[in-house]
Amino acid sequence: MLKTLYTIASIGIVSEPVPPTDVSLRLREALQSEILDVLGRALCIRHVDAGSCNGCELEIHALNNPIYNLEGQGIRFVASPRHADLLLVTGPVSVNMAEALRRTYDATPDPKLVVAVGDCGCTGGIFGENYASLGRVSNVIPVDVVVPGCPPSPEQLMQGILTAIST
Amino acid sequence: MRTPGATRQAMPIPGSPSAARISVDAAGWIRAARDLADAGGCLLSLWATRPSSTASAMVRAAVLIDGRALLLELSIADLALSYPSLREIFPSAGRMQRAAFDLLDIRSDDADQRPWLRHSDEGYAFIRVEGEGVHEIPVGPVHAGIIEPGHFRFSTVGEKVLRLEQRLGYVHKGIEWRFEQMSLLEGHRLAARVSGDSAVAYSWAYCQALEGLAGVTPPPRALWLRALCLELERLQNHLGDLGALGNDAGFAFGLTQFSRLKELLTRAIEAALGRRYLMDTIVPGGMASDLRESGEGPLANCVASIAQAAMKLRGIYDDHGGVRDRFAGAGCVEPILARRLGLIGLAGRASGQAFDLRSDGAWAPYDELAPVKIAREEGDVAARVAVRFDELQESCRLIGQILGMLPPGPWLDPVGIPYGQALAIGLIEGWRGPVMIALESGPNGTIRRCHPQDPSWQNWPVLEHAIIGNIVPDFPLINKSFNLSYSGHDL
Structure with missing residues (x-):
């Protein structure tokens, strides 16, 4: 126990400031003020992997490390779409995941935001569209903000999420 | 242990120095597989190739034995006929055979013909467990966390799991088809994205196969830098897993500390x-690109400090009664079961299956680095954690050694387009286990066929056994201790 406490005390707080928002990432201005009235800056995110290679997931995980400390901004990941304000969707949408993605979207209460993550989520990426892949996320559900990159860095992800909830 | 006849008649293949091939007929297919299994071999891969104007359809099985990959090749003259199933000999062949049928319509004579990677609207015939008090818990495909999608069907009595059946294939996105639309010289980019957490292992395996087809060897500095990348990738993943495992055991401190170390390493x-x-x-x-001179010293220092910090954190995990209690005995796979089911890679090494291509095979620069092989016998979550801690230290040591011995000279010798039409094998020990790329060139620098093989194929079915008799709330922890790839499996 003492070693645990000593480690916590000696490392201290390592969190860094958050990046600025960037409106050029925004695809549409859906009910922005209405959403902000409801959410303020306390945001619950549901991540959905709709077919990614799991590269984007590595960087989404990093958002929760003490250095990016997304939770320190009042933003946290939740286990159910019914608790979520924002869907963070990765991957080209595989044919086998399309139904699950649509259902997750439908289960998320209005008003809701969708951020498509990674080159695959934004454009279909290297996989594109084929017999098993429907390509970009916006081919399946409405998307508000895109975060390109392969994978995007945690700063870029934070920027995209914060852009989605900025005015 | 006797040497099976098949290994003596095998012909070398371009690419990995450890790979060789032998043609068999249907009777020889079964006989050779049985001989290899009896001699301690385990199934590395099974895949099919459709016919072309010059060649008939073919099914291939790669068996890993004594650090070598031996390919059995069975020609299929008539696609209306099925080939003999290997599932009785190698249980992990079952899903691979079903996938081969889904993708290429080449059918085995196995009793289980349910689709695997191709989903249909008709649903899936799960095997039902019936009896008083038994109920089913369906989970997924969308899971309660930042994870890939898959479906798990638990049959339980109270909290105790009687049976788990997995249904995968949700992230099937046509990777093998996509390879065939690319040229040989661009396929490494797709290979790196078969399973993003193993990008180095896959892109190295692809390049090893391609360089074999072209008959070239990269400059020594390039090979040493590739080994540096492979060990860094192992270190990144082990740090991530050790934190997540602490968290799944209810010790959030572990996630905070290890994810901080991982971020420092990543930077x-x-x-x-x-x-x-x-x-x-x-x-x-x-x-x-070459290693940046300005980043070399800081990288060496960072890795050395991670080795020290991880050692201290290991002490904290070991001293924590709650963590110890959750890890010990959970999700146990005894060595005898691991051997029978063909468990490989990191999880295999925690259950007495002491295979590691870095020590068993002879590929540069690992032949000079002499890595220490880590293995344990207990087969529980605690063993898989311990193997990660030990491998983390060994990777830190290897990274220091590589940075100290890095040969000077060029780091790239561009490869011309290989014009011949041939098969080559790339074989690399990734952090999760052996990663294989089977690359067939077509005319004019095209890819005729590329089959990537992830060790998750072998290990997913073993997870179904590891959970039996455990309680449902321990599943996330047990699952994480394997940390298998969905994308690498679903292709």
Whole structure:
């Protein structure tokens, strides 16, 4: 126990400031003020992997490390779409995941935001569209903000999420 | 242990120095597989190739034995006929055979013909467990966390799991088809994205196969830098897993500390190699860029400090009664079961299956680095944690050694387009286990067929056994201790 406490005390707080928002990432201005009235800056995110290679997931995980400390901004990941304000969707949408993605979207209460993550989520990426892949996320559900990159860095992800909830 | 006849008649294949091939007929297919299994071999891969104007359809099984990959090749003259199933000999062949049928319509004579990667609207015939008090818990495909999608069907009595059946294939996105639309010289980019957490292992395996087809060897500095990347990738994943495992045991401190170390390492990697995650770093003929001089010293210091910090954190995990209690005995796979089911890679090494291509095979530069093989016998979550802690230290040591011995000279010798039509094998020990690429060139630098093989294929079915008799709330912990790839499996 003492070693645990000593480690916590000696490392201290390592969190860094958050990046600025960037409106050029925004695809549409859906009910922005209405959403902000409801959410303020306390945001619950549901991540959905709709077919990614799991590269984007590595960087989404990093958002929760003490250095990016997304939770320190009042933003946290939740286990159910019914608790979520924002869907963070990765991957080209595989044919086998399309139904699950649509259902997750439908289960998320209005008003809701969708951020498509990674080159695959934004454009279909290297996989594109084929017999098993429907390509970009916006081919399946409405998307508000895109975060390109392969994978995007945690700063870029934070920027995209914060852009989605900025005015 | 006797040497099976098949290994003596085998012919070398371009690419991995450890790979060889032998043609068999249907009777020889079964006989050779049985001989190899009896001699301690385990199934590495099974895949099919459709016919072309010059060749008939073919099904191939790669068996890993004594650090070598031996390919059995069975020609299929008539696609209306089925080939003999290997599932009785190698249980992990079952899903691979079903996938081969889904993708290429080449059918085995196995009793289980349910679709695997191709989903249909008709639903899936799960095996029902019936009896008083038995109920089913369906989970997924969308899971309650930042994870890939898959479906798990638990049959339980109270909290105790009687049976788990997995249904995968949700992230099937046509990777093998996509390879065939690319040229040989660009396929490494797709290979790096078969399973993003193993980008180095896959892109190295692809390039090893391609360089074999072209008959070239990258400059020594490139091979040493590739080994550096492979160990850094192992270190990144082990740090991530050790934190997540602490968290799943209810010790959030572990996640905070290990994820901080992982971030510091990831930043040092970016300073030294230009990317946080090493997609597109390994290219045909060598490396996309050299190690940056300014980043070399900080990387060495970072890795050395991680080795020290991880040692201290291991002490904290070991001293924590709650963590110890959750890890010990959970999700146990005894060595005898691991052997029978063909468990490989990291999880295999925690259950007495002491295979590691870095020590068993002879590929540069690991033949000079002499890595220490880590293995344990207990087969529980605690053993898989211990193997990660030990491998983490060994990777830190290897990284220090590589940085100290890095040969000077060029780091890239571009590869020309190989014009011949041939099969080559790439075989690399990734952090999760052996990663294989089977690459067949077509005319004019095209890809006729490329089959990537992830060790998750072998290990997913073993997870179904590991959970039996455990309680449902321990599943996330047990699952994480394997940390298998969905994307690498679903293709």
